[in-house]
Amino acid sequence: MNETLLLARRAVREVWRIPAATIPALFIPVFFLVVNLGQVNRIFPPSTPFLHGQHYVAFQIPVSLVFAVSSATSGLAMVTDIDVGYLDKLLAAPIRRTAIVWGRLAADLARGIAVSMLVLAVGFAFGARVKSGLVGVLLLIALSAMWGVAYAGIAIAIALKTKNVQTTNASFIIFFPLLFLTPNFVPLDLLAGPLKAIARFNPVTYVITGLRDLVLFPDIHWGSLGACALTIALTGVALTALSLRALTRFSE
Amino acid sequence: MTSEAPTDLAIEVRGLVKRYRGGRGQDELSAVRGIDLGVRRGEVFGFLGPNGAGKTTTVRMLCTLLPITEGHATVAGVDVGRDPAEVRRRIGVALQEVGLDARQSGRELLELQCGLYRIADPAARSAELLRLVGLEDAADRLIGTYSGGMKRRLDLATALVHEPQVLFLDEPTTGLDPASRLTVWQEVRRINALGTTVFLTTQYLEEADQLCDRLAIIDDGTIVAQGTPDELKSELGSDVLTIGLDPVEHDRARDALLTLAGLDHVTDAAEGLAVYVDDAAGAVADVVRLLGDAGIRPGAIALSRPSLDDVFLASTGRRIEGGVPEMAS
Structure with missing residues (x-):
């Protein structure tokens, strides 16, 4: 079996064996979803124009999806590997070093798929529907999981650079402003001036908007979907490159 | 293609230097200051010195885990600086920090290690190694539940999956109780009897005396004595x-x-x-x-x-x- 697949299998097994590493990351977005609904549901009834006949929960699901999959779990697992000396064992083995990072990202993909399915199930339970049907559901899961993979690179890079749990965990905190400086509560056009300007430059805006259009509209909006996919791809390339560079420099 | 040179030495080191950049306003730190070593094929070579002497830094350079600042080293006939990938194929490494993933079972970890070294039948080789290090009964338990001695034996097994020409053991008995220490010594002797050259660092005098055919004593990054224990x-x-x-x-x-x-x-x-x-x-x-x-x-x-x-x-x-x-x- 290919070395990347071997390391991916190990990382996925780890996700399965340590649910405590995944469940807290799931709890916070679901908690926010429920609290937001409790506060805003009556202000934005389904007749609100930007909800297109859906409950507000449908509008919020993409935010919860992105929130749930953007975790520092792989970075924290990398710190553990560094602490116990297992990363040294991998670095002393005759394998491509990139396989070490790819293996971790494969676990993020598996975790992202599982977490996205759970968030969607919660959303469905609260009355949300994905108007674009089964294709939309599959795209929501796939794109959310891929965003999780793309974003994981930053935690892995921080882990390799600092070898420190607290600092690595901070990569999750970095995500908070990125998530909230977006049209997460209302559409971009309704945001106040300065926030609107910032949101336009925030890549997470395009991820949320692309996912949201899949939830709200029966037909695929290729423009927003393409922007979403492109943002995920560019983020993934940039942050994965950062983590691979950090691994190359790890021993220096 | 490898940069292999014919030699009777399993490890040859000339003028090896490791310097670390200092922090802000601090001078460079020299951990290893130009050492020469020659380890013969098939021997157990001891590298003895107190904490901080430069033992681990030297081992990490020879195992390709740290770049060499100056000097030249060949391991198993391959130039460490020029062809680190080939060096990795020929060596086994058990470092001071037991490099095991506590979230896997012993068998899973060994099979993974066999896969990374492209062993033809990982399951069979893992079973053989588990038997050799006496961990058959614990093979399917998570490594996190193992004792210190069991972890050290499993770590040794992971270093042996591909029958390396040279085995690096960095302080293999540090932190072990006397009984576990004796077990590791027996393992080292057994591995060496099969023809593997062993490079072993230790701060324990008795360990160097008992196990090593020859040894070098390092202090403050410099070799201060080299020879058989009796010669020294x-x-x-x-x-x-x-x-x-x-x-x-x-x-x-x-x-x-x-x-x-x-x-x-x-x-x-x-x-x-x-x-x-x-x-x-x-x-x-x-x-x-x-x-x-x-x-x-x-x-x-x-x-x-x-x-x-x-x-x-x-x-x-x-x-x-x-x-x-x-x-x-």
Whole structure:
């Protein structure tokens, strides 16, 4: 079996064996979803124009999806590997070093798929529907999981650079402003001036908007979907490159 | 293509240097200061020194885990700097920090390791290694539940999956209880008997004495002595008489013994003085007489051959364990 697949299998097994590493990351977005609904549901009834006949929960699901999959779990697992000396064992083995990072990202993909399915199930339970049907559901899961993979690179890079749990965990905190400086509560056009300007430059805006259009509209909006996919791809390339560079420099 | 050179040496090191960049406003730190080593194929070579001497840094450079600042090293006939990937194929590594993933079972970890080294039948090879290191019964338990000794044995097994030509063991018994230490020693002897060259770092004198065909002593990044344990001890050319004394009498006793026939030198010992003399057995009577003439009554007198600690002391002026400084000669 290919070395990347071997390391991916190990990382996925780890996700399965340590649910405590995944469940807290799931709890916070679901908690926010429920609290937001409790506060805003009556202000934005389904007749609100930007909800297109859906409950507000449908509008919020993409935010919860992105929130749930953007975790520092792989970075924290990398710190553990560094602490116990297992990363040294991998670095002393005759394998491509990139396989070490790819293996971790494969676990993020598996975790992202599982977490996205759970968030969607919660959303469905609260009355949300994905108007674009089964294709939309599959795209929501796939794109959310891929965003999780793309974003994981930053935690892995921080882990390799600092070898420190607290600092690595901070990569999750970095995500908070990125998530909230977006049209997460209302559409971009309704945001106040300065926030609107910032949101336009925030890549997470395009991820949320692309996912949201899949939830709200029966037909695929290729423009927003393409922007979403492109943002995920560019983020993934940039942050994965950062983590691979950090691994190359790890021993220096 | 590899940069392999025909040689009888499993490890050859010339002028090896490791310097680390200092922090802000600090000078560079030299961890290894130009060492030369030659490890023959098939031997157990010991690298003895106190904490911070440069042992682990040297091993990490030879295992391709740290870039070499200056100098040249070949391992298993391959240039470490030029072809690190080929070096990795030929070596096994068990570092000081037991490199195991506590979230996998012993069998899973070994099978993964076999896969990374492209072993044809990972399941069969893992089972064979588990049997060899006596972990068959615990093979399917998570490694997090293993004792320290079990983890060390599994770590050894992971270093052996591909039958390496050279095995690096960095302080393999540090933190182990005496029984586990003996088990690891047996493993090292068994592995070596199968033809694997073993490069072993240790801060334990007994371990170096018991296991190593030859050894080098490193202190402050520099090799201070190299040879077989017997050669190194013989170079001191003296037996040791350890004399129990009241601490207040040390100076007077040292002065009294200056005229002892065959005296090499005298140092402080744990509860008295260590007297290095050509023929300790023949000198006992003279020691008692000289001390008696000075009005000193010695306690227990013990006779011994020089130890590796004495070799370290003679080479560096310090004890490797306990830090007792040399006081007189």
